Amino acid sequence: MYRLTWDVSFFARGAVEVAADLIGAEFTVSGVGGIIAETEAYLPDDAASHSFAGATLRNRAMFGPPAHAYIYLSYGLHWCLNFVCLPGSAVLIRAIEPKWGIETMQARRGVREERLLCSGPGRVGQALAINREQDGLPLYEKPFLLSLPVKRPPIFSGLRVGITKAVDHPWRFGLANSPFVSRKF
């Protein structure tokens, strides 16, 4: 059902397509993780994207090679994980269905309920111990492990969450009827 080996060309595409194709993929950091249940796409000419105003020290990974991580600190306290696609575009990982290392995630999060472990970008960062040390690292090497689904699962799409600009694009994607998404579609 999953293919462990994939090509960098998977990410060398528009972030909207990649975001949709990542739903249902298996993703772990040092063996801790699960099934990607929710994503959002951010593009170069997208006012809501960190890349919109051009490359800076913080967002430089977004302009680097595809299939690498772009990680930033949100609101001074939440680490958020993106997968870089074409230059200036990336996919934000918003929710994961916990599957491996659940006890580790429970300890890191200080929460037992599985539905609350990875349902939201800040929660994903905390559960998977994401921080700036992984910023710019390739997704095809340790500590990351990504396996793509052979067949695309049923997907919902909707408007992106938590932004104030370019709010009208339906570039949020989620596993249909999954209880692990950050909010309903």
Added chain:
DNA sequence: TGATTGATCGTCT
């Protein structure tokens, strides 16, 4: 069930 607010700090103006 929904709205509001405090926490917290790196980044860019």
Added chain:
DNA sequence: GACGATCAATCAT
């Protein structure tokens, strides 16, 4: 000096 691609607690309805 202002502002977030957020979360959790609290208060209101």
